[in-house]
Amino acid sequence: MPLIYAGGRWRNLPDSVVANVQPFNAEPFDPFPGLEQGRAPQPAAQPMPGPAFDPKPPPTPKTDTTTTDPYAYERERDRIAKKAAQDQVIGTLKTAFADYGLGSLYGQIEKWARQNFTADAALLELRKTPEYKARFPAMQPLSSKGRGITEAEYISFERSAVRLEREYGLPAGMLGDDSVTTLLTNEVSARELQDRVVMASNASQQVPDAMRTQFTKFYGVEQGGLAAYFLDPARAMPLLERQYAMSNIAGQGLIQGVDTTREIAGELFEAGVTEAEARRGFGQVAKDSALTQGKNNTLTQANLTKGTFGNQAYADEIRRARNAEVGQYAGGGSFVTSNEGASGIGKSQR
Numbered sequence: 401m402p403l404i405y406a407g408g409r410w411r412n413l414p415d416s417v418v419a420n421v422q423p424f425n426a427e428p429f430d431p432f433p434g435l436e437q438g439r440a441p442q443p444a445a446q447p448m449p450g451p452a453f454d455p456k457p458p459p460t461p462k463t464d465t466t467t468t469d470p471y472a473y474e475r476e477r478d479r480i481a482k483k484a485a486q487d488q489v490i491g492t493l494k495t496a497f498a499d500y501g502l503g504s505l506y507g508q509i510e511k512w513a514r515q516n517f518t519a520d521a522a523l524l525e526l527r528k529t530p531e532y533k534a535r536f537p538a539m540q541p542l543s544s545k546g547r548g549i550t551e552a553e554y555i556s557f558e559r560s561a562v563r564l565e566r567e568y569g570l571p572a573g574m575l576g577d578d579s580v581t582t583l584l585t586n587e588v589s590a591r592e593l594q595d596r597v598v599m600a601s602n603a604s605q606q607v608p609d610a611m612r613t614q615f616t617k618f619y620g621v622e623q624g625g626l627a628a629y630f631l632d633p634a635r636a637m638p639l640l641e642r643q644y645a646m647s648n649i650a651g652q653g654l655i656q657g658v659d660t661t662r663e664i665a666g667e668l669f670e671a672g673v674t675e676a677e678a679r680r681g682f683g684q685v686a687k688d689s690a691l692t693q694g695k696n697n698t699l700t701q702a703n704l705t706k707g708t709f710g711n712q713a714y715a716d717e718i719r720r721a722r723n724a725e726v727g728q729y730a731g732g733g734s735f736v737t738s739n740e741g742a743s744g745i746g747k748s749q750r
Contacts, residue, residue, distance in 0.1 A: 482516070489513040493522060500551055504531055538584035547587055557583075560590045568601035570627055579631065586633035595637065599644050600630035611651030618647060618662045645669050652678040653705075656686045664705055673709060681709050691721045 469475075490513045497505055505526055512522040526532055533540065542548050561575035561583070575597075583593060603615065604626040612623045621629045630640055646665040652675060653660045660682075668678065685708050691699050699721040707714030 486513045486516070489517070489519045489522060492519050493526070496551070497526070499555070500535060502526075502531055502535055505529060538581045541585045542587070545587070549584075554584070557590055557593070560593060564594060564597040568597050569605060570597065570601065574627065574631065583631075583633050588633050592637055596630050596640070599640060600627040603627070603630060603644060603647075607648065608651055608655060610654035611648050614650035614654060614665070615643070615647035618650070618665070619643060642666075642669060648675055649673060649678045653682040653685070655679070656682040658682045658685050658689075658701070658705070660705055661702065664702060667706070668709060671709065677709075681705075684708050688718065691718065691725065 490510055493509045493513070494506055497503065497509065508526060508529065509522060512525055517525070527539070536551065536554055539548070539554065558577075558580050561580050564570075565572070565575040588596070603612065604623070612626065615621060615626065616623065619629075629635070630644075646662065646669045649668050650660050650662070650665040653665075656679070673681070682705075685701070685705050688704055688708070689701070692701050692704055699717060703714045703717055707716075707718040
């Protein structure tokens with residue numbers, strides 16, 4: 401078994417293997433002899449072009465040297481919340497002031513809201529502006545009296561005045577801005593305003609002329625000024641109610657042909673005499689008016705009126721006057737009465 405150097409060391413190989421071992425200087429082994437002669441010539445390989453050479457070195461990447469703000473998120477969140485709160489104040493006040501007719505103050509609203517004023521704080525500043533004071537002139541006097549009202553209440557009063565003026569046929573403008581200011585300043589409520597308007601309308605348009613005549617006689621108010629008289633807040637409502645009722649009572653007398661006095665009308669009002677009772681009572685006074693006539697009759701119309709409406713002392717005087725009249729005509733065939741009532745024409749029965 402020959403000793404052969406193969407694979408980097410000496411080996412004892414069989415003869416069959418040794419026969420295939422090529423010496424180091426032998427021709428290269430060609431497993432496909434003759435194939436090379438039939439191969440087409442191949443072009444020489446061309447080198448691929450590389451990138452253009454730039455003699456300048458590439459720029460050095462910049463390093464971010466800024467420090468990250470650990471509170472940036474919180475600050476941005478607070479900024480957004482702050483702006484949202486300011487926008488809410490602006491929206492609330494702009495909506496309200498649009499209803500007030502004060503859109504000219506939008507710029508002031510934004511200014512104070514961006515300065516972090518709350519809605520209430522901004523409203524306090526807005527109320528100091530000339531535009532606001534001109535729009536709500538009664539606000540300051542009411543506030544000075546400790547009787548302040550809201551803008552919504554003020555506007556509601558204005559709208560009530562316009563409605564009442566139209567519904568009750570008052571002259572246009574009688575309850576305009578100046579009147580509203582005066583009424584509010586004098587603390588006239590919406591309910592009281594309605595009561596005044598009703599009286600003003602009745603007195604100037606609906607009640608009988610006799611009532612207006614008596615009102616003019618008692619208080620010196622011409623018929624054309626009756627509506628304004630009742631709307632004047634300087635005159636207290638209880639006084640107006642009394643004057644209206646007294647004039648109405650006296651007017652019922654005038655309708656029956658009895659012209660009574662302010663004093664008697666006041667007494668009847670205090671006694672609680674109604675319009676219907678006044679009409680019936682003065683009708684009776686008119687029937688008994690003959691008792692106040694003649695040289696022997698001492699009964700006055702005033703006493704006749706008082707007695708008719710229940711004053712006992714004057715009622716006794718009326719009875720005596722009737723008896724005296726009956727006695728005067730008893731012998732002359734007059735119409736006389738007895739305890740049993742009317743007895744017809746002839747002498748009184750004894």
